[in-house]
Amino acid sequence: MxxxxxxxxxxxxxxxxxxxxxxxxxxxxxxxxxxxxxxxxxxxxxxxxxxxxxxxxxxxxxxxxxxxxxxxxxxxxxxxxxxxxxxxxxxxxxxxxxxxxxxxxxxxxxxxxxxxxxxxxxxxxxxxxxxxxxxxxxxxxxxxxxxxxxxxxxxxxxxxxxxxxxxxxxxxxxxxxxxxxxxxxxxxxxxxxxxxxxxxxxSPPLAAAPTKKTAKNSFTICYEGSIEAQKGNFKKIIGISEICTRVMKNFQFRVIGGPRYGETIHIPKSLKNTIQLTGWVEYQDIQKHMADVDIGWIDFDDLANSLNRSYALPNKFFSYLNNGVPILVNKAPEMERFVKQHKCGHVVEKAHATAKDFANAIIHLHKQKKLLEEMGQKSRAIMEMSYSWxxxxxxxxxxxxxx
The missing domain is CATH 3.40.50.2000 (Glycogen Phosphorylase B;)
Known part of the structure; x- marks a missing residue:
């Protein structure tokens, strides 16, 4: 041996x-x-x-x-x-x-x-x-x-x-x-x-086939991973949520993960019912928290100071695909190439996308139910065919x- x-x-x-x-x-x-x-x-x-x-x-x-x-x-x-x-x-x-x-x-x-x-x-x-x-x-x-x-x-x-x-x-x-x-x-x-x-x-092991999303009242965006209060991601989550709640009924932003040990983040009172923090969950439990998610969000906006950001295909990227969730990402080259090649999500055509840029994309996709469904199916299919663990x-x- x-x-x-x-x-x-x-x-x-x-x-x-x-x-x-x-x-x-x-x-x-x-x-x-x-x-x-x-x-x-x-x-x-x-x-x-x-x-x-x-x-x-x-x-x-x-x-x-x-x-x-x-x-x-x-x-x-x-x-x-x-x-x-x-x-x-x-x-x-x-x-x-x-x-x-x-x-x-x-x-x-x-x-x-x-x-x-x-x-x-x-x-x-x-x-x-x-x-x-x-x-x-x-x-x-x-x-x-x-x-x-x-x-x-x-x-x-x-x-x-x-x-x-x-x-x-x-x-x-x-x-x-x-x-x-x-x-x-x-x-x-x-x-x-x-x-x-x-x-x-x-990429993760192939999860059980996601159940077809039934008609539901809420529209849920998801972010999986670590959040640091001093970095820009959480400010954008707040900004996206503020814009989307004004024009969409029952908008939800779910964070699977959140602040690291010893750190805290503050959710404005007006968004307490909009931004959901699951906390850090067991590896095998991620799927159930994504069962009703409509879009998975990734924002790598520090591209000028990080070649790794440009080259990255992070865990969360494949986690979304694994659960049949279309990806929404800024113009980060490696993810952009993948998303466009496989038609498994939407790219905001800016390296430095603002909360408003992402919110506009979400509002547009919210109106494109058929397109979202097709992107979700392609997400899952490419994991089954080529990319799962x-x-x-x-x-x-x-x-x-x-x-």
């Missing part, structure tokens, strides 16, 4: 892509799977950042067949941040980091890293396994996004140059890259034409088999 060790530097251990999809798929396919995951302030944490204070307290345990090995997030940072130092110092100064140390103890055949810094730990593991044990191990980099993002204004140009320089050094030792969109795959091939790269979309799982397992 091949042993797989998944390396995680920042994500929650129950992350839908890492645990629910990939780790579980590998386990079901017969691999022995271990995850090395961070504790923050001593605790593992949920997908909304809330610490698990009354469970998952053991340093090592098994959950749903997956072996979980934990380490201190805080103690790992000083080692992992040495990725920007000279390569000839890495072994002495950086690779005694907790992830690499624990990874070597697993003596796995394949190591699968999920972030830039866990890739760095994986490079240390691959080198030291060869040097100390004479064992050639395989290393996969699961690139959820581009790091560094060439447009990210939070980093100076020298910092981005240094991060990219080190990434290209590390990629020379990677056996396979998995990523989440065709645009990111193309970026890697522009940099390293012969790099093995496969796209495994962030059942299809993505085959891609993932093919990567492993070809190693």
């Amino acid at each position: 091949k042993k797989v060790c998944i390396l995680v530097a920042e994500h929650p251990f129950l992350d839908s892509r890492i645990f629910r999809k990939e780790a579980k798929s590998l386990y079901d396919a017969g691999y022995d799977v271990t995850m090395i995951v961070p504790r923050k302030k001593g605790y593992l944490f949920d997908i909304n950042g809330q610490p698990f204070t009354n469970k998952f307290l053991e340093q090592t345990f098994t959950y749903e067949g997956i072996n979980i090995v934990t380490y201190s997030f805080e103690n790992s940072r000083s080692y992992l941040n040495k990725v920007l130092e000279e390569e000839d110092t890495w072994e002495k100064d950086a690779f005694p980091n907790p992830i690499t140390t624990l990874a070597m103890e697993q003596d796995a055949d394949i190591y699968h890293a999920h972030e830039y810094l866990s890739l760095f730990a994986g490079i240390g593991t691959k080198r030291l396994m060869k040097k100390t044990k004479g064992k050639d191990v395989k290393l996969i980099y699961d690139s959820h996004e581009l790091v560094p993002d060439p447009l990210d204004s939070r980093y100076s140009e020298p910092a981005k140059k240094k991060l990219k320089e080190k990434l290209l050094i590390m990629l020379k030792e990677v056996d396979h890259v998995i990523t989440v969109s065709d645009s990111i795959k193309n970026w890697y091939h522009t940099e390293i034409p012969n790099l093995p790269v496969d796209v495994v979309y962030n 059942e299809h993505m799982q085959k891609r993932l397992l093919a990567v492993y088999e070809n190693l």
